[in-house]
Amino acid sequence: MSKPTLYGIWLSGPTYKAGLALSLMGQPFAYKHVDLRAGAHKQPEYLAINRFGQVPALVDGDLKLCQSGSILLYLADKFGKMGGKTPEEKARVREWLFWEFDKLAPNVYRPRAIKRGFMKADDSVYQLYTGLANDGLKVLEASLGKSAFLVGNEATVADVAVYGDVSYAGEAAIDLAPYPGVKAWMERVEKLPGFKKYEDVLPKQDAA
Numbered sequence: 001m002s003k004p005t006l007y008g009i010w011l012s013g014p015t016y017k018a019g020l021a022l023s024l025m026g027q028p029f030a031y032k033h034v035d036l037r038a039g040a041h042k043q044p045e046y047l048a049i050n051r052f053g054q055v056p057a058l059v060d061g062d063l064k065l066c067q068s069g070s071i072l073l074y075l076a077d078k079f080g081k082m083g084g085k086t087p088e089e090k091a092r093v094r095e096w097l098f099w100e101f102d103k104l105a106p107n108v109y110r111p112r113a114i115k116r117g118f119m120k121a122d123d124s125v126y127q128l129y130t131g132l133a134n135d136g137l138k139v140l141e142a143s144l145g146k147s148a149f150l151v152g153n154e155a156t157v158a159d160v161a162v163y164g165d166v167s168y169a170g171e172a173a174i175d176l177a178p179y180p181g182v183k184a185w186m187e188r189v190e191k192l193p194g195f196k197k198y199e200d201v202l203p204k205q206d207a208a
C-alpha cells in the first residue's frame, strides 16, 4: 500500500498536527510543500485537493482530506490508534478537537503570527488574542489535573491537536509558567515514541 501524502508548510501548526499524528502512529508519509507566500494554496491544482484553500491536506489513495481535526480522526480510525477505545472516549476526543479549534488554536496561532511578523496588528489585538488564549489554558490546566492525558491515561489525537496549539505558546510570547499541569503534560507528550518537534517532523521541501 502506498504512503499517504501530507501537503503543508513547515511553519503551519495544523500541518504539524497531521505530521505529528503520523509520526506517533509510526506511519511514514510523503510530503508536498505548499508555498503559501506564492499563493500556491489558492491555485486550481491545490483547490482540487483542498476546496478551502488551506493547509494541511492529506491524500491517501483516492481520498483527498482536509481540516487537521478531520485528518487526525481519519488517521486514528484507519490505523486503529490514538482514537479512544470506547464510544465515550471517542466522543471525548471529538469534544477536545472542536474545543481546541474554537478556543485555543486561533488565540495561540494569531499572536504567534503577529510576533513572527506574518500578521500585522497593533498591540490591543495581540492582547485580545493572548487574553483569550489564557482563558483556554486555564480550562486545559483544570482538566489536566484529572488524568495523565486529555482522554484518560493514554495519549489520543486530542493530545496531538492540543499539543499542536500549546507548543507554539513560546513563539507567541505566551507564558506557560502559570500552568504547571500543562507543562507536565507537554513533557509526557514529548516522551511518546515517535514524538518530534515541528521542525523535525515537517520537511522544508517535497519529500518522497
Ligand SMILES: N[C@@H](CCC(=O)N[C@@H](CS)C(=O)NCC(=O)O)C(=O)O
Binding pocket: 011, 012, 013, 014, 015, 036, 041, 053, 054, 055, 056, 066, 067, 068, 069, 101
Ligand atoms: N481549521 C484548519 C485551519 C488551517 C489553517 O488555518 N491553515 C493556514 C496555515 S497554518 C492556511 O492555510 N492559511 C491560508 C489561508 O487560510 O488562506 C485546519 O485545522 O486544517
